[in-house]
Amino acid sequence: MLLSRKFVSDYIDIPEDVDIKNLALKLTDVGNEFDSAEKLINATNLVIGEIVECEKHPDSDHLKVCKVNIGSNILQIVCGAPNARVGIKVIVALDGAKLPGGTIKKGVIRGVESNGMMCSIEELGLDHKFLKDEDINGIKELASDAPVGEDPIKYLELDDEVIDFDLTANRGDLLSILGMAYEIGAIYDKKVKDIDLSHKENNEDINDIFNVDIKTDNCSLFLAKKALNVEIKESPTFIKNRLIASGIRPINNVVDISNYVMLETGQPLHFYDADRLGDTIVVRMAKENELLTTLDNEKRVLSENDIVIADKTKPIGLAGVMGGLSTEVENDTKNIIIESAIFNNVLIRKTSNKILRSEASNRFEKGIDPNRTYMAIERAAALLEKYANATIMGNTVVYDKTDKKEKEIDITVNNINEVLGSNLKLEEIIDIFRRLGFKTNVYKDIIKVVVPTRRLDISIKEDLIEEVGRIYGVNNIKGKLPIVPMKKGSYDVTTREIRNKMISLGLNEVLSYILINDKDVHKYTNDKFEEVKLLDPLTEDRNTLRYSMIPSLMKIFEYNKKRNIKDISIFEIGKGFYKKDTYSENNKLCALMYGNYYFGINNKKSVDFYIIKGIVEELLDYLGYSNRYSFTKEDIPKELHPGQSASIDVANDIVGVIGKIHPSITKEDVYVFEINLDKLLEKKVSKMKYKEISKFPGVTKDLAFIIDKNIYAEELIKTIKKAGGKLLKDINIFDIYTGEKVEINKKSIAFSLYFEDSKKTLNDEEVMQVFNNIIEKVEKTYNAQLRDK
Amino acid sequence: MKNEKIEEVKNLLEIDKNNISNMNELNDLKVKYLGKKGLITELNSLIKDIPNEEKKNFGQSVNEIRTIFNDFYEEKKNLFEEELLNKKLEKETIDITLPGDKIKRGSKHPVNRMIEKIEDLFVSMGYDVMTGPELETDEFCFERLNLPKGHPARDMQDSFYITDEYLLRTQTSAVQARTLLANKDEPKPIREIVPGKTYRKEDDATHSHQFCQCEGLVIDKKENHVSLADLKGTLEIFVKEVIGDNLDLRFRPSYFPFTEPSYEVDVSCFKCGGKGCPLCKDTGWIEILGAGIVHPNVLRMNGYDPEKWGGFAFGPGLERLTMFRYGIPDMRYLYTNDIRFLEEFDRKDDCDAIK
Structure with a gap:
């Protein structure tokens, strides 16, 4: 969510000494994180100038030497723009000016002195999606009344500041300028100003000529108004600039107004070309495989879970997500039907995930305050009258199944202090609610809090406690430790013991990915199981959950081998996954050894079967299984060397496998073992107990x-x-x-x-x-x- | 005459004494004087011819020479033995600066070091260390945590689904619901942490599709007032213990469906100390965990009456903490498992003295 300071200032007075970064930090403190907070145009040292002379550069075909009056001075500037000519007012970047593309410095261009640069809009750093060809191809030509010597950014009304918020999913209300105004108002204790909805309406009644037929429960509120004889043209500068600051591309006054009202109120609107729409709007669920061409000229195949806006025969829009091409407002549109509605947020989310995440769908899926639905349609009518010379037809078509009553929640001072661990007094709490715009009534020790409908996120006591904590400032609460009955903490250190033993035996512990290629999942095992595959993997190389950990460790071996590391002894304690009737997982210990094993730095030996077997035996002895294990040649997986591999048998149960990687897989001498720890550790071991040592020599x-x-x-x-x-x-x-x-x-x-x-x-x-x-x-x-x- | 003989031997001994330069010569000398036919031995045999009254004197004189010889012998012998020993020691002298023949030891992965550290800390405060399945159900991972299907907050955790119902858990919080539910017939206080692997469908410079978290949960009777202040105090200890003493902590209100109120917790950037740098995106803060007061719906859904029970939960990501603790610049290093990287973590961890 991009917040324009100018835009929100229509509704709240932000103290002037608060700079944009400070404002962003304050909003962060109450729970609204931001990614950036900066000027809309990041350029310094700009001034409006007038070209008073313009000659061809003596040593160039396309360059011109201009004399530019900047009020205090006349500067000579070399310029390459085709539209540079005497008499136009331009934006001059003076010596030392910082533009997004770099710093402007005095210099000599092909032998001619140049004391600055005349700028295009592009050079000021606006995103390309907002630019027209003329903004890129030539220097900006300001209107003839532009005041020479003044700040061009201010003159162009682009002197705005923008915060890019990363809002939490529960605060749909902040996806509107009004919502942000309330939030800022709570911080600085300022009152939010009223929105201007005033407009005239003619004597006709839209209900006489237009019908709304809601055929699904997934539309709880639908309002329609009609605007007649709209004049489609460019929007006034402030509308265009505010849309740009909010990240939306200006199109024409009518389309811009629908976006502008959405930004202000958080209620997405849709405008239909009334003459192409007919006299009825139907809201219904789409039929399976029904087709619709959306505004972006894409043919969409719909399903039963998509809500559509339709005429009597066919869908004309995907409710809450995107309009249809057939009723789009175009330059010759005369009359408009304005739609302001609420659709089922879960379904909108599903459809938009499938088709397109839009500004509208983002707002719908987080929930809309029905009072805003009414506000938005009136606001649109007011702006269309004012900026598109529209006549607004009398009355509104209303279908409304919503509850617009304000919620009342009871809370006590104790409730709040118990959860926050704070020591707030009644008056302080009442004051915080007042700043938030929540009305309160106190009966004995109960505070009855009336929550405005715009705060859809607040429904229980705990939500109110959070509000109080937010505004009071969590950093004002002092940390302490819980006072609860003492008890012993417990944990199973077996894994840690195994880890430490393996480390003491000279192996390095690794941490590998469990996701592997399905080609590898049945390798290094003869166990019968169904592999566990992801429905929608990030890459095919990681589309399946491993069963054996050996493939994961082989990847690590290959990585290190490629980097010329000669001795690789690694292990990991992790999980393998499978399906046998149900989904299951078990804990495994896997090790891989290659190169030299060091009994001492000068006493090394190439790893062979007996070294890795020695590691396994040492571990099993350590875990208490002495004399209860054996190594057998049964059931060796085909990925292991048939002559140098074994199954590990503990207490007459195969718990793992050990051996050399088959030469058909790698030419290197790589040895591995893997033990199913769940299987191993379920075998009980006797208690460690002292046995008398012999006093007689052997x-x-x-x-x-x-x-x-x-x-x-x-x-x-x-x-x-x-x-x-x-x-x-x-x-x-x-x-x-x-x-x-x-x-x-x-x-x-x-x-x-x-x-x-x-x-x-x-x-x-x-x-x-x-x-x-x-x-x-x-x-x-x-x-x-x-x-x- | 007899006395002359004694004097003669005595004089000869004085001369011979000067010509002894090694152990062999010394031993030859012993034979010459004290052997069966040695000069002193022979003097002894003369005693039978000595008149009785002189026998005593004669005997004393012979003994005198014998003592002289023995003293000389012992002295020389010690000298030669010491010389011999010195030679031997010199011969055996080695370059003690050459490296020792040490046994190569393995190393513990830094993330597991972090997990062990966290376990030890919380066990010392009476928490139990619990585990749960990584292949989890939607029910435990989301629904029982107040995140029904279709909830927009599910976007925060893009998941790897196996079927509609099964997925790789996106958070260790899934175990919260399991513990609560396991005690639903007889609710009791809970203090637990759950370190473990979690998975989300994202992979970029700062996110790995597999990562580790450590859920923490404290539930107690309402009358014990486990509050936000307690959560703060607990996390302050946690952060100082696992990352460092000199860091500031910031609580930022946030939103998670399973806690209300919810907070994100930042620490001052370890790289710039809070002045602002590219790592902390110029804010001076780095987010390390989410936390909050357990949502009454979560308690209710899992068999604990929110009117009687309450508490807090928190869930740090462990890779980031590990990076802070050891100054590892890139999260990916933790999963590439370069042996050279791993071998750096082969010593005892820093130990905190009792404060």
Whole structure:
């Protein structure tokens, strides 16, 4: 919403010492944020001049050397405009003048001194949509009576200031000059002036010649008046300039008046060419696929949810959004039907979202005060009479189902102070309501507040409290902490523990987007689910919610790889989404590793399966799942390397996947794992409890077996554990060998076994008995051979 | 004659003493004097030929030489050992300025650092940390927050819909309705925060289609008077704790359908200190959150009687706070996850002393 200071000053006296920025800040303090507050024309050092001499430039085909009388002086100015000639009054930018395009400086143009510039309207910085060809192509020619030496901006009545507001959705009332006047009035404690609705009407009665037929509940108020013999011409300067300041392009006096009244009152109007309209207006819902050509010459296909204005046979306008081409006011229009109406705001919003957001639809969807509907049609009649020489036909066609009664809300001083935490007195509160233009009556401790109909946003006590807070100034309320019964705050720190563990293991935490390309959603998983797709995505590359987080992390890998980063170890705790009967989501931990892993800066190792597996094991141990997990080769997604990937099994349930990215996807050695945290964490772990440490020394014994290559270490360990019994406390694999010293298809695998008895010092005999038992079991079970006995 | 022998050994020892330059020579000397056939050992064997009355004197003289030798030996030995140790130490001396072989650690994403900080602060004030679904229903995201379908304020939050009913939540406030509703049979006071991801259909330099928010909600019995002043006090602590002490706070009346009154809260621009700069669009203020007194309709719709219960809610966007705290100039850095960017956040956060 653009607010012209000149325009609003018709209705409220803004103290003169208040500059535009200050006014904007004051309005911000009461809840109306602004984007900018500045002069309509941002140019300095301009003066009206008259060209008194105009010669051809000696060294140029198109330049002229002019002598310009600026009152105090006669300046020589070199000018290239084709319309520069003796006798015209012009806008002169003096040496040092700041224009939107830059600063004007004295200079020499092709050997001739030039002491300024003569300006076109374009050079003053008006938006192109407001300019005519002549405003762009040549210097501005002022009227012959323009006073030489004076300020041309003032002379052109463009000496206005504009605030661009970013209004909240509830304050539809501020989409009008009058509404803004009330708001400013409340701040500076000034009274809003009356709007002039006075006009004459002839003896005819419009009701005798014109019918309004409302066939839908979605139009609650419809008024029509007729203006006869309008004279279509250019609008007076003040109307044009105010429209420009408000961001609307002037067309002709009649169209401009409809916009001007909308700006003043907030009630959008529509003018029909009465002679092309016929004698009846019908308001009804559109039929499915009904067609209408709108003012912008576009053919619109309508639906049952669009409200249309129609004649007896066909739609002639899209109610509240845009008029139709067939009844448009044109230069030869003689008679006008003025429409001032209220339509269902939700439907207007739907239609305008589909077709076009206009100044009118913006106002309709935020709601209209029915009293303004009446005011606006009278105001339009008054202006048409005054500025288009129209004769206004007597009376008005009225269809009205609205309630125009002012709301009355009861409130107490306590109500207000309790919510605001303030200490306001009755008189202060009454005064704030008075400034807002709300009438009050006090009965005992109850204040009865009468809310004007223009404030559609106010319907309950809390709304009034907000009003008091706004005008009193929230920054005058001192902050404190709630006084409530004390209680413990609680939170689940598991996620944080996992995060910290991963960080301590050397991985960097990332934050990725959940939206991915639907092509990737079924990758890195064999789970069966229906993907979750957006109805209307921003881009096709982000049209689906991820299921696995691996695609998100792969994107981050690629980004960093492109920037030549060689070691990438990242993880994220986030969500995956899917549909199985209902929409669901689960928490996941995903990690990706590539390049070197650092045990120390000088002790690094290329990431391989065992490093990332070590990370997973360390995490699972940390979370309390020691001895309850295993890695199996079942069900590996096809995007992972079949020989270097596994499913992660915790307590006999697959909770995740780990492995190398398949070489068909990337040639780089990238390893990933992903764990479904919801699935993992539902598995209970035992409480951490101290176990007595042994006071007796243990014995470490090493041994190595030569066995078939395809026997998994995990099986061997299980066998050894079983054979080792209670005395065997720890098993470590410290070497795996394949090569010349063992047969093909065989491998040597070396274990370090630790034996301990918590009750006594072990003797050799006891250890050897267990040790031999282990050897025997392994040899027998796997046809293994003890190495280097 | 016997005494002469003693003198002879004594003199010889004095001469030999000067020719010892290392441990080997010292040990050879020990053999020469104290070995089985050593000179002093031999003197001892002479004692049997000494007349009884002289035996005592003779023995004393021999012991004297022995003591002289032993003292000399100990002294020299210590000297040689120290020399040896010094040599060893010198040989073992390294360049202590070379970098240590440190273990590379990972880093915590700055937005999650911010979330943890906020969680710790509010838990210390008795708030619970709650979560809710990101794939939310229109009912909880909007309708139960006093934002019926077709409401113009829905424009403030352009949404990613999945179906007519399901969408990616546009605000963590969605959890407000869930908490209230969960307690509707037996309403009780609520103090909660909800940090989490939210989504809106916009993507430009200052908006990411995915971002994080942290809803805060305090509901208590009407007689406890949880007011706007309490909201202000709470947010003042919040802002100072998570961004910094030297910032000013400004409350600006605004509009949200789920609170009444509603406010937007600005902090003085961290870049220009409030003088005005391009970052704060010359206003000196930067908006960081929306807040307000919970709308009676929201309470009523979710099972709390607004005549008996009341409170406040607030919802900061976390990316902006994170940018302020760490001086990150561009929101997009938070989502590009450049390893070099991430690795900057690998140390302990600043800690606030008890004030």
